[in-house]
Amino acid sequence: MSTGTRRLDLEEVGDVTVAKFTDKKILDEGNIQIIGNQLFALIEEDGRPKIVLDFSNVEYLSSAALGKLITMDKKVKAAKGKLRLCNIRADIYEVFAITKLNKLFDMKDNLEAALQGL
Amino acid sequence: MAQIAQFDVWIPNNTETAREVQERIIGLMEQNEWPMRECFGVRLAMEEAMVNAIKHGNRMEPDKQVFIACELTADAITVVIEDQGDGFKVEDVPDPTEDENLENPGGRGIMLIRSFMNAVAYNDRGNRLTMTKLLGVDNEE
Numbered sequence: 001m002s003t004g005t006r007r008l009d010l011e012e013v014g015d016v017t018v019a020k021f022t023d024k025k026i027l028d029e030g031n032i033q034i035i036g037n038q039l040f041a042l043i044e045e046d047g048r049p050k051i052v053l054d055f056s057n058v059e060y061l062s063s064a065a066l067g068k069l070i071t072m073d074k075k076v077k078a079a080k081g082k083l084r085l086c087n088i089r090a091d092i093y094e095v096f097a098i099t100k101l102n103k104l105f106d107m108k109d110n111l112e113a114a115l116q117g118l
Numbered sequence: 119m120a121q122i123a124q125f126d127v128w129i130p131n132n133t134e135t136a137r138e139v140q141e142r143i144i145g146l147m148e149q150n151e152w153p154m155r156e157c158f159g160v161r162l163a164m165e166e167a168m169v170n171a172i173k174h175g176n177r178m179e180p181d182k183q184v185f186i187a188c189e190l191t192a193d194a195i196t197v198v199i200e201d202q203g204d205g206f207k208v209e210d211v212p213d214p215t216e217d218e219n220l221e222n223p224g225g226r227g228i229m230l231i232r233s234f235m236n237a238v239a240y241n242d243r244g245n246r247l248t249m250t251k252l253l254g255v256d257n258e259e
Contacts, residue, residue, distance in 0.1 A: 027165060028133065060158070062165045063230060067223030074221065091158045098233045099226045100215040 007035045010042075016118050017042055018111065020054040026061040036068045040075055049081020052114045056087035066101060073104065082106070086114035119191040122150060126187035126198075131176045136168040136184065143188050147195060152253060159234030160195060160251050166227035167199045167247050175201030175245055185246075196250045205244030233257065 009020040019039060026032060042048050053069075069085075076083040086108045088096070096102045108114040123146050129135040140161055147157050168184065176182035187198040214225040232238050236257060237250040 027137070060161070062162060062169070063224070063226040064169065066226055070221055070223050091155060095162070095230065098230060100220060104220055 006038065007031055008038050012048075013115060015048070016050045016052060016115060017046075017048045018052045018054055018115075020056065021058050024057055024059045026058060026065040029064060032064050032068050035065075036071065039068075039072050043075050043079045043081060049076050049079035050118055051076060051081065052084045052086060052111065052118070054087050054111055054114075055085060055089070055092065058092060059089070061092060061095065063099075066095070066099065070101070070104070082118055084108055084114040084118060086111050119193055121189060121191055122146075123190040124188065126185065128183045128185050131172050131178065131180055131182045131184060133169060133172055136172060136186075137165075139186050140164045140168070143190075143195070143197065146188070146190050150190065150192075152195075156251060156253065160197075163231045163234045163249060163251075164197060164199075166231050167197075167249065170227050171199050171201035171203075171245075171247075174206070175203035177203065193253045194250055195253075196248065198246065198248045200246035203245050205241075207244055208240050 007022055009022055011018045011020070019042070021035070023031065026035065039051070042051060073083055084106045087110055088107060093102070093107075096105065096107070125142075127139060129139060143164065144157050144161050147160065168186070171184045172178065176184065182202045184202075185198070185200040189196045208228060211228055212219050212225060214220070214222060214229055219225065231247075231249060234251070235249040236252045236255055237248075239248050240246065
């Protein structure tokens with residue numbers, strides 16, 4: 001990894017990687033870049049394209065973070081992998097719904113549901 | 119409606135200082151017992167507007183500044199954000215929810231501002247945004 005502080009806790013469950021955000025707020029462009037690099041490395045370096053993103057710590061995110069998630073989704077699709085999002089609180093879900101990104105992303109209520117059939 | 123708090127400030131063109139002003143404004147709302155959900159929306163609208171001003175308006179130029187004004191009354195909060203850029207035409211920004219734009223990484227800030235605030239207006243030049251949230255009033259969708 002060429003990036004600095006880790007912004008994701010990673011756990012391997014079979015062939016799925018569960019990536020849990022450690023930040024409450026995903027806003028800062030530099031931090032979003034670090035998160036992106038850490039996520040992209042899972043696909044490009046580690047060859048693990050089945051990923052669940054766990055938002056349980058996240059209280060707040062902006063459109064800059066949404067942009068990074070969209071790029072992540074494209075990379076996962078290109079690698080023929082799967083990406084699921086889970087544990088998204090209501091306020092944050094509203095941000096996805098307003099921008100209609102709830103249609104683009106596969107979102108599940110909790111980690112158990114996200115891991116099922118992945 | 120009587121004013122509870124008002125301030126305005128010029129800040130350097132960086133997001134760290136912009137977020138300090140956001141905290142100050144959210145602090146005023148919390149002190150006046152605005153619901154968390156509405157604080158979330160106003161904070162998000164301010165984040166998007168301030169990042170737009172710094173990044174797109176002032177093009178990250180360190181010698182430029184951003185003007186922020188805030189007025190809080192018992193039933194509304196108004197925030198003005200002005201950059202020193204050339205401005206833009208809001209109608210030129212493509213709808214990010216159209217199918218052909220849905221996978222574009224950018225272009226969602228203005229839509230989020232409009233969704234979470236009740237009134238949003240730009241000046242003619244397009245470098246000053248005035249946005250208002252009314253306490254307890256949701257936009258009709």
